[in-house]
Amino acid sequence: MIDHVGINCANYAESQRFYDAVLGTLGFSRQLDVGPAIGYGRAGKPTFWISDAPAGPNREVHLAFEAADEDAVRAFHRAAVELGAEVLHPPRLWPEYHPGYFGAFVRDPDGNNVEAVWHGA
Known part of the structure; x- marks a missing residue:
């Protein structure tokens, strides 16, 4: 999880x-x-x-949830957007983290940076 x-x-x-x-x-x-x-x-x-x-305002908690694949990351992002979440970063590859890192970042209702990530892209 x-x-x-x-x-x-x-x-x-x-x-x-x-x-x-x-x-x-x-x-x-x-x-x-x-x-x-x-x-x-x-x-x-x-x-x-x-x-x-x-x-400053960027002193939030960051929490990343493990996703099963790229589709799960995209579904996480869609669900958050439908609920009105602020999108920090839409789903994409993050090669600066490591090859195959695929993630999306949103703010939860309390302002925390919440991510879904899959490491196998």
């Missing part, structure tokens, strides 16, 4: 030190570091992300 979760951090450097240490005790480590965001996980799969967002 849950593919990955992301939080925004007011003090990015402090959060990096904190999560490097505490997640390391659980066997998790940095899997991807793209500057303003770091993905922690195991075996090359980042499942928990931290992002640099010191203040």
